[in-house]
Amino acid sequence: MSEHDLQTPAEGADRRPCPYCGEAIRAEAIKCRHCGERLEGGKRPRGQASQQIEQAATLSLVFGLISLLVCQCLAPLAIIKGNEAARLAAASREPTPGTATAGKVLGWISLAIVGLSVLVYGGVIAFALVAGTAGGGPGGAGS
Numbered sequence: 001m002s003e004h005d006l007q008t009p010a011e012g013a014d015r016r017p018c019p020y021c022g023e024a025i026r027a028e029a030i031k032c033r034h035c036g037e038r039l040e041g042g043k044r045p046r047g048q049a050s051q052q053i054e055q056a057a058t059l060s061l062v063f064g065l066i067s068l069l070v071c072q073c074l075a076p077l078a079i080i081k082g083n084e085a086a087r088l089a090a091a092s093r094e095p096t097p098g099t100a101t102a103g104k105v106l107g108w109i110s111l112a113i114v115g116l117s118v119l120v121y122g123g124v125i126a127f128a129l130v131a132g133t134a135g136g137g138p139g140g141a142g143s
């Protein structure tokens, strides 16, 4: 780690510090000419971070939609990915993508649906049990 790790003021628009030695290198360089380290396809660190944010946000939305439409078991994943995107965005001081918020909301809606149906089923079963034992209802009169 050197003091050049943070982004230096751009002297040329397509220059950036090498993440390994801190020397200024071309932004699209795939290999540092000062220390010889291989770089990741010439991506800027900032772009990489926002790509990660976007990926987590998109996953959150996808999981959210799937959990709402197909299987509620993915709802926690939607919320986790949405939170991850928000955390990454906060860490790199970028706005939280709308897709992350949407995914999180969809995840919570799915969880609410699960919670409600459990309550409803539980209520119906409890009611049936109470009614059955208390009233000696039609269920027992068959034989």
Ligand SMILES: [Zn+2]
Residues within 6 Å of the ligand: 018, 019, 020, 021, 022, 023, 032, 033, 034, 035, 036, 037
């Ligand atoms: Zn270097």
